[in-house]
Amino acid sequence: xxxxxxxxxxxxxxxxxxxxxxxxxxxxxxxxxxxxxxxxxxxxxxxxxxxxxxxxxxxxxxxxxxxxxxxxxxxxxxxxxxxxxxxxxxxxxxxxxxxxxxxxxxxxxxxxxxxxxxxxxxxxxxxxxxxxxxxxxxxxxxxxxxx
Amino acid sequence: xxxxxxxxxxxxxxxxxxxxxxxxxxxxxxxxxxxxxxxxxxxxxxxxxxxxxxxxxxxxxxxxxxxxxxxxxxxxxxxxxxxxxxxxxxxxxxxxxxxxxxxxxxxxxxxxxxxxxxxxxxxxxxxxxxxxxxxxxxxxxxxxxxxxxxxxxxxxxxxxxxxxxxxxxxxxxxxxxxxxxxxxxxxxxxxxxx
Numbered sequence: 001x002x003x004x005x006x007x008x009x010x011x012x013x014x015x016x017x018x019x020x021x022x023x024x025x026x027x028x029x030x031x032x033x034x035x036x037x038x039x040x041x042x043x044x045x046x047x048x049x050x051x052x053x054x055x056x057x058x059x060x061x062x063x064x065x066x067x068x069x070x071x072x073x074x075x076x077x078x079x080x081x082x083x084x085x086x087x088x089x090x091x092x093x094x095x096x097x098x099x100x101x102x103x104x105x106x107x108x109x110x111x112x113x114x115x116x117x118x119x120x121x122x123x124x125x126x127x128x129x130x131x132x133x134x135x136x137x138x139x140x141x142x143x144x145x146x147x
Numbered sequence: 148x149x150x151x152x153x154x155x156x157x158x159x160x161x162x163x164x165x166x167x168x169x170x171x172x173x174x175x176x177x178x179x180x181x182x183x184x185x186x187x188x189x190x191x192x193x194x195x196x197x198x199x200x201x202x203x204x205x206x207x208x209x210x211x212x213x214x215x216x217x218x219x220x221x222x223x224x225x226x227x228x229x230x231x232x233x234x235x236x237x238x239x240x241x242x243x244x245x246x247x248x249x250x251x252x253x254x255x256x257x258x259x260x261x262x263x264x265x266x267x268x269x270x271x272x273x274x275x276x277x278x279x280x281x282x283x284x285x286x287x288x289x290x291x292x293x294x295x296x297x298x299x300x301x302x303x304x305x306x307x308x309x310x311x312x313x314x315x316x317x318x319x320x321x322x323x324x325x326x327x328x329x330x331x332x333x334x335x336x337x338x339x340x341x
Binding site for chain 1: 173204333
């Protein structure tokens with residue numbers, strides 16, 4: 001411990017003690033603190049409510065993300081493929097294409113449901129099939145490069 | 148850990164879970180001191196009221212990041228000082244301001260002078276008080292921002308200088324030297340009035 005610094009600290013504290021009353025201010029309006037407490041309590045309640053809802057929404061987040069992706073892809077496909085450069089026509093084409101989006105979303109949802117229902121045997125069978133096809137690909141690659 | 152600090156720690160943990168009663172307790176315990184710091188740093192009662200509210204709303208949002216290392220006051224007053232500093236910077240960018248070194252008074256925004264209420268007599272004493280306040284404010288205004296902040300943090304956070312140095316991320320020697328300079332200036336302003 002630095003003795004000089006300790007002494008200096010004590011000296012500054014002493015000087016501060018002499019002047020601290022000068023720096024004091026009259027207290028704020030009590031209503032400010034009351035209102036602050038009320039606002040905090042209500043914000044905290046809102047925060048807790050929001051947090052409580054999140055776990056319930058979590059399963060839907062994946063579906064919402066998929067839907068957003070499909071709509072975005074569809075929109076860009078329509079914009080790129082649209083015969084007209086008129087923004088209004090592009091939007092009309094996009095709205096028409098939403099019918100396709102709905103069927104795509106249904107297919108996506110259905111396939112997701114089916115994959116959940118698959119039993120473990122089926123999954124391992126799929127994994128085995130995937131492994132075999134990868135092995136075949138490597139073999140053909142090796143024959144091409146003459147290994 | 149004594150029973151007081153154990154109780155305080157329990158209250159902080161409840162506040163971390165956004166318990167409304169615990170947060171209200173924090174506002175009651177620290178509201179006036181946070182207000183005091185922000186009032187002296189900004190020179191505006193109105194701004195200090197808004198900033199005090201902002202400080203506690205930020206506490207509500209960020210309290211899960213607090214590490215329960217027994218330094219809640221340092222954590223809270225760092226938020227308060229940062230908000231006041233940002234406010235003053237924004238104000239400085241907008242133009243000259245009373246309450247900052249070398250500035251002019253900006254109407255309606257600054258009331259660091261608390262004018263006395265003359266309805267209850269003793270105008271001479273009130274006048275002297277106003278003059279003393281004016282000197283104090285001028286001395287505060289003429290200080291370097293960091294000197295003023297260290298002094299006011301010592302006053303309102305009630306933290307020792309070494310914790311204020313940690314809070315501001317500066318060496319203790321620097322904090323002490325700046326506080327010493329600020330106090331000297333303040334003392335000289337107060338001596339001039341006698």
